Amino acid sequence: MSIDWITVTAQIVNFLILVWLLKRFLYQPVIRAMDRREQQIASQLDEAQAREQKAEIKAQEYQVMVIELERTRDNILAETHAKAEQQKRQLLDEARREVNETREHWQRQFQLEKDEILSNTRSLIANTVQSIARNALADLADIELEEQIIASFINRLNSLDQQSQTLLQKTSRQSSEPVRITSTFRLDSATRKRLTHAIHANLADGIEIEYYESAELLCGIALTAGEGQLSWNLADYIYKLNQDVEQAISLDTQPGTEKE
């Protein structure tokens, strides 16, 4: 255990040289590198933080945009919905109106056709009945039938109820014209006398009477006193027949029975 002071001195120098060498080749480069790395990492972290903040701001912007878009979409949807509803209602109304118009048109058409058919039927029936009647009357046309008609007419005149009789009397008195007897066949003087007698007896004594012939009555005889009238006429029966037929057709084609 001895100390060699020369060696000690040399070792001190050696150590100081080593301190310098290591400072030069080890500590400084390593610490510089570590500091640079720390700075890099710090700057990268800062950058990342800045980017994150930017991204967050962007995300918020996008969120706002999304909300805005959703609201706009909802508005557009609602608007479109309302428009569609309105258009639907409009179309429905139009369709309904068209249907109504078509129906009315159809009903009018139907009414017209019905009227036409009725008119045709009426005239057909009338013609048929007339032709039947004419044929029948042509076959039967003799004094006896005319007598029967006259008898029927006189009988009707005689059996008038009080009200009808009063009415006829009243109208004959008020009229300035004479009482008209219209017949489809020619009346001989005896018949005219009988008729005149019956009229005088039932309406008013001494009333003036004129006699006419007309084919319009079809077959029969009619009394006209002013506005009052009394007749026995085949046309009345035909007219009543027409009415009955018309009523029957009307019942079959009531509008209420149609399906919409």
Added chain:
Amino acid sequence: MTISPDNIIFWQWGAVSLNATIAYTWLVMALLTLISWLVTRRISSGTTISRWQNLLEVLVAGIRDQIQEVSHQQPGKYLPFVGTLFLFIAMANLLNVVPGYMAPTGSLSTTTALAICVFAAVPIYGIAYEGPLNYLAHYVKPTLLMLPFNIIGEISRTIALAVRLYGNIMSGTVIVAILLSLTPYFFPVVMQLLGLLTGMIQAYIFAILAMVYIASATSAHTEKQGSTGNGN
């Protein structure tokens, strides 16, 4: 039996002689410098680094952390001195496993040289930190009476520092030498391994104690540690 490498003379020219202590010190210095230069000439400050650079960074960062922990100060100005103490002693002891090599730290001359360096470094750092008057005022605290004791303490701890390192390393060598003659083959190897461990611990203790002394001189806040009686 040769105990001190001081006595092994490799080359002599008149009064100038090259003994094993200086020669192996140069070897250790050369190795440390070479490794540092090889690694740091291609140093990278990026995130991918070589294994050797990683090793050096771990070492340097570890030493810095230790210095900071002990001194509670920025480690920058202490790192070259304290770090070199640790690396030199550690490397010198580590090479003990190489046959034929004798650790320069096994020479009392080397450990005395290192202790003298610490002895000088303490006031240098202290004066640099506080100024000469403030530093010298520590020696008369708490009273002037304490001046001789403080000086004695300063010197004694320096001697203790030198002798502790020397004793530990030399004893390792001596134990191995004795065991080799008693029980060859296996047991000396175990002792060699134990010697490696002891060498590392001594390197750590030497560097840390040096730092503690320097810190006690530079910072009033740091408690005076480093009672010299706690070594192995």
